[in-house]
Amino acid sequence: MDIWSMIFGLIVGVAIGAVGINLWNSYVNNQAIAKVNNLFEQLWHRHTHLFQEMKQDMDNPDYKFQREFYVLRKNQRFSLSLPRSCLVYFLEEHDDLEHQLKTLESYDLISNVTEPGKDLAKYQFNEKFVELLRRKNI
The missing domain is CATH 1.20.5 (Single alpha-helices involved in coiled-coils or other helix-helix interfaces)
Structure with a gap:
């Protein structure tokens, strides 16, 4: 060889x-x-109802780059100083919203970014989740 x-x-x-x-x-x-x-x-x-609302928000041009959202009670919104253009999901509008969010968090679709010492629950969408929401045909 x-x-x-x-x-x-x-x-x-x-x-x-x-x-x-x-x-x-x-x-x-x-x-x-x-x-x-x-x-x-x-x-x-x-989680159809919650996902549909999130998809609507992600498809809205006003929230094109918005990734953070708050979770509030409806009567709580008026007593807080929130950013002018922010996403909010209300506990009263979704069945067991806190547990739904914990499920999404366990799959790394969202992250809890609540600031220490604050009672205001704040979350952030994962980019992959935003992409999946935007691609979903309903």
Whole structure:
């Protein structure tokens, strides 16, 4: 066996390995995307009312880059100084809203960013969740 055969064999082996790795990574990525989409659909059916409201907000051009939102009681809004353009979800409008938010938080779709020492619950949307909401056809 001469040196050129060994070099050719090495190059072919490396090329086949690279193609195999690329195919495997593509498969794993597609599986992860399918898993996230499936999870989102399941959550959508469990939390339809809340997700529809969130989707409406994310589709609204006024909130294009808004990622934070507050959770309040309806009578609480008037006694607080909130930012002028902010998203608010009311406890009275959604069944067991706090538990729904804990579920979304457990899947890393939102994060609790409430400031220490404040009674005002504040959350932040994950970018992937915003993307999934915007893509959802209703």
